[in-house]
Amino acid sequence: MKNSLCVSINIPSQKTIISEILHFHQLLDLTKSKHYVNKALDIIPGLAHTFSKAPYSYVENVYPAYMKSGTGSHVWDVDENEYIDYVLGLGPVILGYNYPSVTEAIVDALQKGITFSMPHYMEIELAELMCSVIPSTEMVKFTKTGSDAVTAAVRAARAITGRDKIAYCGGGGVWHDWFIVATSRNIGVPKFNRELIKIFQYNKIETLLQIFEQNKGQIAAVCIEPVVFEPPTTDFLNDVRQLTHENGAVLIFDEVVTGFRMSTGGAQEFFKIEPDLSCFGKAIANGMPLGAICGKKEYMKIFNDIFYSTTFAGEIPSIAAGKATISTIREKNVTSYVWNKGIELKSEFQKIINQTDLPIEIIGFPHRLCMNIKCDSVDESNILKSILYQECIQRGLLFGPGAIFHTFSHDSEDTKKTVQSFAEAAAVLKKSIVSGNPSKFLKGNPMKSVLRFPV
Numbered sequence: 001m002k003n004s005l006c007v008s009i010n011i012p013s014q015k016t017i018i019s020e021i022l023h024f025h026q027l028l029d030l031t032k033s034k035h036y037v038n039k040a041l042d043i044i045p046g047l048a049h050t051f052s053k054a055p056y057s058y059v060e061n062v063y064p065a066y067m068k069s070g071t072g073s074h075v076w077d078v079d080e081n082e083y084i085d086y087v088l089g090l091g092p093v094i095l096g097y098n099y100p101s102v103t104e105a106i107v108d109a110l111q112k113g114i115t116f117s118m119p120h121y122m123e124i125e126l127a128e129l130m131c132s133v134i135p136s137t138e139m140v141k142f143t144k145t146g147s148d149a150v151t152a153a154v155r156a157a158r159a160i161t162g163r164d165k166i167a168y169c170g171g172g173g174v175w176h177d178w179f180i181v182a183t184s185r186n187i188g189v190p191k192f193n194r195e196l197i198k199i200f201q202y203n204k205i206e207t208l209l210q211i212f213e214q215n216k217g218q219i220a221a222v223c224i225e226p227v228v229f230e231p232p233t234t235d236f237l238n239d240v241r242q243l244t245h246e247n248g249a250v251l252i253f254d255e256v257v258t259g260f261r262m263s264t265g266g267a268q269e270f271f272k273i274e275p276d277l278s279c280f281g282k283a284i285a286n287g288m289p290l291g292a293i294c295g296k297k298e299y300m301k302i303f304n305d306i307f308y309s310t311t312f313a314g315e316i317p318s319i320a321a322g323k324a325t326i327s328t329i330r331e332k333n334v335t336s337y338v339w340n341k342g343i344e345l346k347s348e349f350q351k352i353i354n355q356t357d358l359p360i361e362i363i364g365f366p367h368r369l370c371m372n373i374k375c376d377s378v379d380e381s382n383i384l385k386s387i388l389y390q391e392c393i394q395r396g397l398l399f400g401p402g403a404i405f406h407t408f409s410h411d412s413e414d415t416k417k418t419v420q421s422f423a424e425a426a427a428v429l430k431k432s433i434v435s436g437n438p439s440k441f442l443k444g445n446p447m448k449s450v451l452r453f454p455v
Helices: 014-019 031-043 100-110 121-133 146-161 191-196 205-214 236-246 267-271 297-304 316-331 334-356 378-394 412-435
Strands: 067-071 074-077 082-085 139-143 165-169 197-199 219-224 250-254 277-280 291-295 360-363 370-373
Touching (some): 082 412, 100 316, 121 291, 139 146, 139 297, 146 219, 146 250, 165 191, 165 205, 191 197, 205 219, 236 250, 291 297, 316 334, 334 360, 334 412, 378 412
Parallel strands (some): 165 219, 219 250, 250 277
Antiparallel strands (some): 067 074, 074 082, 139 291, 360 370
């Protein structure tokens, strides 16, 4: 069992930070990355198959654009630059890259076949395992992604209730027609879908009550991320559950990010509130493509009747990876380890922020942190965050525009290196602010938002 004792790190005083360690690192050699970007311009729309992974989502021309390999908490780009990774594939990698027990399970399954003409027995074993660790789960249906899982749950709720409208609250992340129409990237989606989605605000139960009052007998489901970065008030999630059931709707928890990270059994276990249906993805299989809809039998049995069927949901290497991942998470108390690493990093970063008097705030629960820069304008905040992350990547720290995640493979040496490098990056950011013209410190293009939500 790993331990997560805080390492002792000497943080320079504010004066030292500004006057002594203030230096820029030489830009990384990104020759091969730029070569691949030029190729992708001709053959891959948007340069990537996930917008949030594309070069423009990071500090373009400063960050690497293409990766080559990963081991544990470290990754290497195509130019052989090494980084401590805190993006982790946008969250799926919870144990670490090439984690032995998961890799072995994948290889073993791969050697026996991939997709069969009938169900594989391992599907039963993984479903049983999930039933044993997720409080609300009596039945499981597998998908390939978390977005697929939430879309399937919404379809199930509509079939159960005979209604069409969905009340939604969360950070987004469900990239299918029913949801994406509520964002700024909604071209290609029939406009009538927008009338079927009603957005309510987290910790403001009155906004959900208003939706029910204005759409009496029309709401099929309340779909909510039980937590993003803001903690729920004492009764909010209970109130959501009660109000949902009073109005004959189905409660869906989007646990795509919180699942297996916030607690082994997800946010529902952490907050002790059971939804009717819940959806999992991301960390379920340590990076292999797998998602799941879970719930009580009375709700899950609708999948006998609705047509939600996909060839690759039972693809065995991913099922094997899911079984190995969840077993490891449970047996080695991975969620506690990840939490402790998050607590440690937030504490050390906060010391640096306080000493440099930077307008940075770190929000969220330890399993999923986010770094914000507080400025008068969004553009100014983005410039400063881009400078900070630019200096971090030059020092071997891979942060992204979204959340900061940990794996079971991040160790004390990673933390020590990260904190020391962050202190240097913060010093450069401080100098850029003092100069009165931060933009001149930016060596690439500032990070771009993938979309706006809601619109």
